[in-house]
Amino acid sequence: MTEHLTWAPAACTLPTAEQPLRVAEFDQLFADHLRNANRVDPQTLDLTLAAEGRDTTADLTARETECCSFFAFTLTEPTDGHFHLRIGVPATQVAVLDGLADRLPA
Known part of the structure; x- marks a missing residue:
């Protein structure tokens, strides 16, 4: 399994070829703007x-909602x-949130 698929579930309608680009957008958002992260519970970040x-x-979250x-x-x-x-x-998508949370800078 490739790295970008760790949080892009089969239910995602974003074309597979575009998924690494979306992951890169989240990575850049986190690198540029993240100040703090708190995992409230398994289903909430x-x-x-x-x-x-x-x-x-x-913009990014609106586009992500369109495909997931x-x-x-x-x-x-x-x-x-x-x-x-x-x-x-x-609850059925906790693994997807886990994968996204794993991308947060330490």
């Missing part, structure tokens, strides 16, 4: 990101230089 990444995050509709992304409006992104998945 809370991220704090720099405010300047809000538009990028909104099981994701629930909730963004807050920026305050004090940051915003929050909550990522939720159903």
